[in-house]
Amino acid sequence: MNDKTVLELRGVSKSYPLGRLRVGALNDVNLSVQRGEFVALVGPSGSGKTTLLNLIGCLDLPDEGTIYLAGEEMQDASKRQRALIRGRHIGFIFQTFNLIPVLTAKENVEYPLILGGHYHRAKGSELKELRERPAKLLTELGLEEYINRKPDDMSGGQRQRVAIARSLVSKPDIVLADEPTANLDTKTSIEIMTLLLEFNRKHNSIFLLATHDPLVLDFARRVVTLVDGSVAKDEVTAETEVANVN
């Protein structure tokens, strides 16, 4: 692990109970991802993509192996610590958007800042910038007129943009996306992938996107293929440019 490595998985295995048996979902996965990488995670249905994202996103723990995330080891962390680590380092984009229907777009985007304690830790001008960030991000994503609307009044593409704003608002080290374009048309998918790549270039955040969509592969610079819960192929498809930001 060198100083650019933000994410490292060593010997990670995970199975789920099925009656009295267990179904293997991941088997001895090793993966190391450096600052600024834009990675597509591909593989047939059931190959373990979602399981892998959930483990990296601290939503679940592996049965075996270790996950290091921004210098912290997940295995020894309590549930509460993992929630904090998730809030500080991870942004999650789900296929089904998972917005909170009673909250407006802005409130949905603000949610991780509250949950991750970002507001709580900031003071003065930093706090001011943080409070303005959700509306600013939504505006950048072309949703200026929808800031105070609720998800039910928005199209699929607009909801996905809100979900993206929510995943980026805390400027996470790692953005995880599970089939982010699965419910979108081609035009919206291209717009959204362009936005993600721009953010990746600007902030050097790692993007790890589980996908079946060939369009997503055009944007990725590294493609990791899972087959039956193991890494079958790991290819660099384009060079990663690391921007000079802090």
Ligand SMILES: Nc1ncnc2c1ncn2[C@@H]1O[C@H](COP(=O)(O)OP(=O)(O)O)[C@@H](O)[C@H]1O
């Ligand atoms: N919550 C769960 N309970 C039981 N089995 C599961 C669960 N989630 C996933 N699995 C099983 O684990 C394997 C990997 O699934 P998943 O990670 O969802 O793959 P993918 O996202 O690539 O389709 C599959 O065999 C699936 O049936």
Ligand SMILES: [Mg+2]
């Ligand atoms: Mg899946």
